[in-house]
Amino acid sequence: MTPTNRRTALRLLAAGAFTTGCAATGAVAHPASTSTHAKPTHAPTPRHYPGLPAQLTHGPRTHPRVALTFHGQGDPAIAHSLLTEAERHGAHVTVLAVGTWLDAHPDLARRILDGGHDLGNHTQRHLDINAMSEADALAEITACADRLRRLTGSIGTWFRPSRAPRASPQVTRLAARAGYPHVLSYDVDSLDYTRPGAAAVTRQVLGEVRAGSVVSLHFGYPDTVAALPAVLEALDRRGLSAVTTTELFS
Incomplete structure (x- = not known):
């Protein structure tokens, strides 16, 4: 040489x-973490389901499956605990992540995908998106989409509006413009964000859930961690499998 x-x-x-x-x-x-500078884990992209409305509240009632969906925000330790507990029961969930939360905890995007879960968009700052101007609402959607793409190679599989159970017609249209053919709503609200206690969260979910349900839950609340084992065990006894939202609609 x-x-x-x-x-x-x-x-x-x-x-x-x-x-x-x-x-x-x-x-x-964190033991499950990988570097955010490493090669991204490529996530699935949004899918269009012909014949289904732009805003989805539940899946088919004819299959024994439900989707547990989590608003991605809050203490990352609680997020790790919830994901680990779901996996221990053989369940897969859907996480709709807030962009600022991903900025603070970018390793969680990889953790969610590596666990076999869905990862989606819950706006950049978790503000009342239905009350925003068109330009501001679009910026909230696309800013979070950009973070997801940077971390995973995809804008995520789903979009859910922030601070509202359903998207306004304007937000639904803007979500489609950003690349999300469907807005993901839900038909079961766990009310875990009201901090009612684990037993109350369990009763609320099990009192309303049925085949095809999409259940709204949150990262960031210890009650949810405590309730999840009982919820999953009861679903199993009823013959209902907890699957990703993509699996629910597939």
Whole structure:
């Protein structure tokens, strides 16, 4: 090797070592975490379901499946606990992530996908999107979509409006413009965000859930973590499988 080639090789090796060091430094300290500088895990993209409305509240009532959907925000430790508990029961869930939450905890995008769960868009700042101007509402949707794409290679599989159970016609139209053919609503509200206690969350979900239901739950509330095992065990006794929303509509 000539001196010139040797110097070039050394510079390339040094650059590679520096890149590896940046990735290691940027990783979040959690056993399930991977560096946000690593190659993205490519997530599925939104799907169009012909014959179904632009706004979906539940899946087919003819199959013994339900979708547990979580608003992605709050303490990341609780998020990890909920995902681990779901996986322990063989369940898969759908997480609609808030963009600012992904900014603060980017490793969770990979954690969700690596667990076999759906990951979607719940706007950038979790404001009342139905009350916004067209430009501001579109910016909320696309800003979160951009973060999802950067972290996973996809804008996510679903969009859910923030601060409202259903999207206005304007928001539904803007979501389609951003690449989401359907807005994901729900037919069962766990009311876990009211902090009623784990037993009340369990009763609320089990009192309303049935085949095809889409259940609204939240990361960030200890009551939800405590309620999840009882909810999953009861669903199993009823012969209802907890699947991703994509699986529910497939």
